[in-house]
Amino acid sequence: MKVTLKIKRFNPEKDEKPWWAEYTVEAEPTDRLLDALNAIKWYQDGTLSFRRSCMHGVCGSDAMLINGSNALACKVLLKNLGENIKVEPMRGFRVARDLMVDLEPFFDKYKQVKPYFITHSVTPEKERQQSPAERERFDDTTKCILCGACTTSCPSFWANPEYIGPAAIVNAHRFVFDSRDEGREERLEILNHRDGVWRCRTIFNCVEACPRGINVTRAIGEVKKALMFRKL
Amino acid sequence: MYQRYDAVIVGAGGAGLMAALNLSAQARVAVVSKLYPVRSHTGAAQGGIGAALGNLEEDHWEWHMFDTVKGGDYLADQDAVEILCREAIETVYELEHWGLPFSRTPEGKIAQRPFGGHTRDYGKAPVRRSCYAADRTGHMILQTLYQQCIKNEVHFYDEFHLLDLLIENGRTAGVVAMSLATGELYTFHAKAVLFATGGCGRIYRVSSNALALTGDGMAVALRRGIPLEDMEFFQFHPTGIYKLGILLSEAARGEGGILRNKDGERFMERYAPSLLDLAPRDMVSRAIYRELEEGRGIGGKDYVHLDLRQLGREVLDTKLPDITDFVRTYMGIEPATELIPIQPTAHYAMGGIPTDVEGRVVVDEKNTPLPGFYAAGECACVSVHGANRLGTNSLVDILVFGRRGARHAAKFVRENDWAPLPAKADERAQQLVAERMGAQGDEHQGTIRDLLRDEMMAKASVFRDASRLALMREKLRETRARYSEIKLEDRGARYNTELLELIELGGMIDIAETLVEGALARQESRGAHSREDFPKRNDAQWLKHSLAYKTPEGIQLRYKPVTITKFEPKERKY
Numbered sequence: 001m002k003v004t005l006k007i008k009r010f011n012p013e014k015d016e017k018p019w020w021a022e023y024t025v026e027a028e029p030t031d032r033l034l035d036a037l038n039a040i041k042w043y044q045d046g047t048l049s050f051r052r053s054c055m056h057g058v059c060g061s062d063a064m065l066i067n068g069s070n071a072l073a074c075k076v077l078l079k080n081l082g083e084n085i086k087v088e089p090m091r092g093f094r095v096a097r098d099l100m101v102d103l104e105p106f107f108d109k110y111k112q113v114k115p116y117f118i119t120h121s122v123t124p125e126k127e128r129q130q131s132p133a134e135r136e137r138f139d140d141t142t143k144c145i146l147c148g149a150c151t152t153s154c155p156s157f158w159a160n161p162e163y164i165g166p167a168a169i170v171n172a173h174r175f176v177f178d179s180r181d182e183g184r185e186e187r188l189e190i191l192n193h194r195d196g197v198w199r200c201r202t203i204f205n206c207v208e209a210c211p212r213g214i215n216v217t218r219a220i221g222e223v224k225k226a227l228m229f230r231k232l
Numbered sequence: 233m234y235q236r237y238d239a240v241i242v243g244a245g246g247a248g249l250m251a252a253l254n255l256s257a258q259a260r261v262a263v264v265s266k267l268y269p270v271r272s273h274t275g276a277a278q279g280g281i282g283a284a285l286g287n288l289e290e291d292h293w294e295w296h297m298f299d300t301v302k303g304g305d306y307l308a309d310q311d312a313v314e315i316l317c318r319e320a321i322e323t324v325y326e327l328e329h330w331g332l333p334f335s336r337t338p339e340g341k342i343a344q345r346p347f348g349g350h351t352r353d354y355g356k357a358p359v360r361r362s363c364y365a366a367d368r369t370g371h372m373i374l375q376t377l378y379q380q381c382i383k384n385e386v387h388f389y390d391e392f393h394l395l396d397l398l399i400e401n402g403r404t405a406g407v408v409a410m411s412l413a414t415g416e417l418y419t420f421h422a423k424a425v426l427f428a429t430g431g432c433g434r435i436y437r438v439s440s441n442a443l444a445l446t447g448d449g450m451a452v453a454l455r456r457g458i459p460l461e462d463m464e465f466f467q468f469h470p471t472g473i474y475k476l477g478i479l480l481s482e483a484a485r486g487e488g489g490i491l492r493n494k495d496g497e498r499f500m501e502r503y504a505p506s507l508l509d510l511a512p513r514d515m516v517s518r519a520i521y522r523e524l525e526e527g528r529g530i531g532g533k534d535y536v537h538l539d540l541r542q543l544g545r546e547v548l549d550t551k552l553p554d555i556t557d558f559v560r561t562y563m564g565i566e567p568a569t570e571l572i573p574i575q576p577t578a579h580y581a582m583g584g585i586p587t588d589v590e591g592r593v594v595v596d597e598k599n600t601p602l603p604g605f606y607a608a609g610e611c612a613c614v615s616v617h618g619a620n621r622l623g624t625n626s627l628v629d630i631l632v633f634g635r636r637g638a639r640h641a642a643k644f645v646r647e648n649d650w651a652p653l654p655a656k657a658d659e660r661a662q663q664l665v666a667e668r669m670g671a672q673g674d675e676h677q678g679t680i681r682d683l684l685r686d687e688m689m690a691k692a693s694v695f696r697d698a699s700r701l702a703l704m705r706e707k708l709r710e711t712r713a714r715y716s717e718i719k720l721e722d723r724g725a726r727y728n729t730e731l732l733e734l735i736e737l738g739g740m741i742d743i744a745e746t747l748v749e750g751a752l753a754r755q756e757s758r759g760a761h762s763r764e765d766f767p768k769r770n771d772a773q774w775l776k777h778s779l780a781y782k783t784p785e786g787i788q789l790r791y792k793p794v795t796i797t798k799f800e801p802k803e804r805k806y
């Protein structure tokens with residue numbers, strides 16, 4: 001099949017403002033959008049810039065705005081996109097070049113929630129015990145690959161770039177609900193901040209966007225609840 | 233730009249991050265990585281990390297050691313394997329102590345599952361040794377290590393691309409890397425350098441490896457006169473998704489999956505009567521190729537089936553959720569009710585930059601170290617995997633030897649000063665960039681990359697023989713000639729990914745050459761290196777490691793002995 005891609009391009013080194021490039025690619029319906037982008041880069045226009053690595057939805061490199069919604073280019077198949085495909089960089093972060101955005105602020109927010117295991121008790125010789133049920137409690141949020149699709153699909157984040165954003169909350173959730181972790185209070189305190197969890201307006205875009213199928217809104221809701229019960 | 237550190241680690245996958253954690257408390261360390269650390273391919277590892285914890289049944293590191301040596305067709309250095317299997321145990325506990333969310337047994341211990349080639353009591357029956365977190369073990373390892381690096385305030389240079397290694401008067405002096413964002417060259421002046429740049433699986437058409445796995449570290453070392461060890465041994469994993477190469481972990485067979493040919497026959501019964509579908513990968517991949525050759529592929533095509541139907545939806549969704557999702561997403565197939573088309577996929581380089589058990593890079597037959605240069609992980613060759621790696625052993629390798637390399641480097645930087653930098657330290661890197669930037673030919677990069685990958689797949693993959701390898705040698709000449717005819721369209725400085733891909737491709741051609749020359753020379757079949765014209769293992773002549781040097785006259789091969797301690801070579805049967 002033939003597909004036409006309209007891709008939003010911008011190279012701050014030489015462009016004054018973003019512009020649209022159009023490419024036609026011969027492809028299989030079962031090809032990934034990323035295959036089409038690679039075909040353009042390798043055979044038509046080497047200047048097209050995007051990030052990619054694993055090609056199967058586990059490294060988080062290639063989240064972008066595809067036909068108006070966020071997804072990983074390697075996880076959507078052309079047959080589900082129609083013959084005219086519109087591709088743009090994720091919204092809300094500075095465009096570094098073409099489909100690449102500046103991720104530094106994204107990782108900065110992630111780091112704010114102390115996304116690491118905190119314990120004060122004595123480390124046992126072997127493993128800490130955890131029941132399958134306790135492990136299951138935070139399973140959903142362990143899957144996050146930090147692709148940024150949720151945060152950059154969130155109207156609350158577009159409206160207020162200071163908002164810590166769903167991805168950071170997901171990663172806090174992963175520890176807050178881990179029975180072995182002892183940093184719950186510190187983390188909840190951070191999320192209780194003005195630009196923390198309360199900025200979430202439960203719009204659900206993040207759930208739609210998440211390529212790992214994480215129920216992001218539910219995770220945020222659980223963190224809010226943990227905060228409310230803490231206050232009581 | 234000039235930067236000075238005690239040590240520089242290149243690569244931020246499992247090996248690089250483990251090294252960073254062990255080194256950064258004691259020295260000023262920079263971690264340079266072309267990908268954001270969490271994008272590294274360690275995150276793609278699925279099935280598990282092997283350690284004889286004995287959580288579900290009796291197990292011992294000696295059994296693990298035996299399996300690893302036998303799985304590697306007796307080419308592994310047994311002193312190194314012993315360290316690997318002993319230290320695997322404390323390493324898994326350390327990961328748990330850092331919060332890694334392993335799957336659990338009903339009693340709350342780390343869960344373990346069977347894996348190819350891992351047995352109880354020196355080969356009697358499969359044993360549950362692979363510690364796992366569903367089929368996302370690598371993801372959890374990468375995340376956990378990165379989290380600990382944040383906690384310990386490790387200094388990262390993200391999206392910096394290694395271009396050169398600096399050696400001055402026989403000592404390591406640092407590296408040169410390009411900032412993707414600005415195109416500037418950075419000279420990192422360092423007492424010690426540790427390469428952890430991962431594998432090179434993208435030299436083949438069908439591959440489980442990320443696009444970024446182009447063997448850069450190996451190529452940079454090779455060009456600086458350092459040999460690559462055992463490059464002829466490249467593992468094809470039996471179960472890649474047909475055409476795409478996306479991996480379906482051995483865990484699928486560990487949980488009960490079965491391989492079937494066009495007649496629905498469980499053909500592994502004929503090839504490995506005791507371990508069946510859980511035989512080591514080299515054997516299973518060869519069995520699949522044989523089935524295809526003898527006309528038992530599905531519908532006359534070059535694939536067979538992986539049958540996961542008997543596992544049931546529950547097991548698929550809880551124990552193998554990711555690969556179940558891959559099959560649904562990319563094939564439109566429901567693994568609970570349908571058969572999955574699979575073919576062997578290029579997976580793992582057993583070879584790499586030669587090191588000793590302290591992670592020191594050694595440059596000749598006598599294992600002479602190059603002071604200050606270390607390597608760990610898939611880019612290195614200790615050698616613990618010999619001629620064929622067992623599943624779950626790479627994750628152990630990257631962590632155990634990432635840590636050992638870092639510990640030795642910590643001592644090295646305490647005891648040594650910086651080697652002086654050469655006058656124009658980044659001259660070679662500048663030259664490389666200028667040459668590529670000036671590429672004025674008319675060939676597309678993709679055409680040449682395809683040529684390399686297709687030909688390697690056809691002529692130097694699972695089965696090999698002298699005539700096809702010799703043809704491949706010719707093809708590589710052609711590839712190299714046409715490489716200089718590639719046109720580079722992007723002349724910009726910032727985010728010039730086209731330039732970096734072109735440089736990667738140049739390195740892949742060098743690496744493919746070491747592989748092909750090593751394979752041509754080795755007139756025997758051992759582990760993953762299977763010569764149809766020399767179908768038997770030949771210990772009298774070939775129980776030795778190869779070392780490939782790049783010289784102006786082409787690749788030169790030398791050899792060094794294998795260290796044998798506990799297990800004398802025997803015929804390998806399962």
Ligand SMILES: Cc1cc2nc3c(=O)[nH]c(=O)nc-3n(C[C@H](O)[C@H](O)[C@H](O)COP(=O)(O)OP(=O)(O)OC[C@H]3O[C@@H](n4cnc5c(N)ncnc54)[C@H](O)[C@@H]3O)c2cc1C
Nearest residue numbers: 243244245247266267274279280394430609610624626627
């Ligand atoms: C799909 C898949 C599943 C697997 N499953 C398992 C499993 O279950 N168990 C197991 O034991 N093994 C498994 N393996 C193998 C194992 O995952 C890898 O061998 C291992 O993770 C390699 O780790 P590493 O740290 O050496 O390299 P990687 O994790 O690949 O990291 C390489 C690093 O080097 C950096 N780098 C590369 N080139 C440059 C450059 N030019 N400049 C700067 N930085 C650079 C990259 O940015 C990256 O950070 C699997 C492999 C694959 C492909």
Ligand code: SF4
Nearest residue numbers: 144145147148150210
């Ligand atoms: S929660 Fe999902 S969408 Fe958000 S960063 Fe993680 S993986 Fe991406």
Ligand code: FES
Nearest residue numbers: 053055059060074
């Ligand atoms: S390329 Fe890794 S997630 Fe798409």
